[in-house]
Amino acid sequence: MATTQNCALIVGVTGMAGLSIAQALRSPTVQRGPWLIYGAARRPKPTWFPSSAVDHYITFDAVNFDETHTTLSPLSSQITHVFWAAIHVGRTEDDNIKVNSAMLSNVLKVLTGHTQPNKVRHVTLQTGTSQYIDLVYFMGFADSAQHKPPFHEDMGRLPYPHFYHVLEDMVKSYGSDLTYSIHRPSIIIGASTRSVYNFLLTLAVYAEICKYQNAPFKYPGNKYTWEHFCDMTDARVLGEQHVWSATNEKAKNQVFNCTNGDVFSWRKMWGVLCEEFGVEFVPLDEGGGLFDLVESMKDKGEVWDKIVEEKGLVKTKMEEITCFVAFQYVTRFNFQMVNSMNKSKEFGFFGYADSFKTVRFWIGKLRDMKIIP
Known part of the structure; x- marks a missing residue:
């Protein structure tokens, strides 16, 4: 059994964001460290994945409840924080809603159903700034005055189904049993062969x-x-924001855009x-x-x-x-x-990157x- 106070489960660890979250948790400056890190993915570890990024690499298909239960139930007494960087992109939005909600629901059900009170305390949920646009400028669904850039977190939801909304509502439904933070990156720039939008x-x-x-x-x-x-989002800034929100009381139950802060x-x-x-x-x-x-x-x-x-x-x-x-x-x-980064800065997150240097680095x-x- 682990003696580490904080134990992270990063779902989607082989993607650009997931790997950067793991590396941010390894930072010597991270609060509440050290962390025991479980990195989860649907497929085996790729050859380029650095073994030092996680303590344990685990594989399971989160769409399958039985497989999720078998893999995660033995860890439910350890995991304190879930970092959600997984995504399924299907042919239709109905498919996106069905599959993505099943994955998150299965993981949370297993982790919250075995220990009382819950060992898991916080979920960081990654969605995206596409929530502000998507079909809005192409199908005329939204009030154009309400959804003009720079986009900010207080903008209302667009009036059509989106799997981001379903995932947000799911983490919020746990009420006081589980705190959350929602992260909306722009174009993510990082290094992985396992990210859908790379x-x-x-x-x-x-x-x-x-x-x-x-x-x-x-x-x-x-x-x-x-x-x-x-604008764009350096995966390192995104990883830092996930970890910052998970270790900062003021950031609990909040939504944050995440970009480099320049254009x-x-x-x-x-x-x-x-x-x-x-x-x-x-x-x-x-x-x-x-x-x-x-x-x-x-x-x-x-x-x-x-x-x-x-x-x-x-x-x-x-x-x-x-x-x-x-x-x-x-x-x-x-x-x-x-997308505006004002809210992040007001809450105390000052991560940034030069976008041109970001591209050269990655x-x-x-x-x-x-x-x-």
Whole structure:
């Protein structure tokens, strides 16, 4: 049995956020340390995952209650904090709601059903700043005056189903038995082959294929996003915010945006990406129509296989590590994707990062991990 006062269960530990949460818990400056850390994922530990990040790596399918119960019930007398960084992205929002709510419900039921009073005290729930937009600008559901950027935590929910709402309501339903904090990152930038929306790895794969085929590295978005502002979230800042909220009484039962605290234009960021990937900068073609990245990449899986083989990289499949549809979607907004960090700062969290340095740092990490050349 563990004698450590605080015991963390990180669900989704192999994703960009999950790994950064584990590393934040290892920080010598973290409050209430040291921590005993269980890292959970659906699949076995990937070769690039640092063994020192967690004390115990466990696997189970959280959708399956029996499997979840078998794995977690022996740990229910130890785990004090749940860090939720898992996500399922299905074909429909009904599917998203069904699967994501089942996963969280199963984990919490097991951990709160075996010890009285509950050993687990706090849940950090990761959702996203897409809660403020999603279909709002495309289907006209929301009051445009209410949902103009910069987006802030007090904005009301958009009037259509979203799995984020269901997960939030679930953690809130435990009342005084369990405190929570909800974290809404923007575009997460980190290093993992197991994250659904990994824009940096998507761009890296795209750039390497362009370089391999001597093709231009074109921007797939519109003139608006090329010139106007956007924000992003360094996975390290996100991990720090999760841990801060779990160890700070003032942050309990609160919702926080999480971004780097600065903004960038894709025009400027495209130049940084070109420098890092060694491809020529191609200005936006304002008169030629939008470049369809999704269509361009749909048959490039074999090209990526060749790059992986020739460069001796970690074995990956292009379809599993990229999100061309999501990236193209974000680069075609007609509004500035900017989220306020004022509430976080008012509550005492001052984590920040330079977004251009963020991109350079994580490209270096992806190379160190042999995921990209």
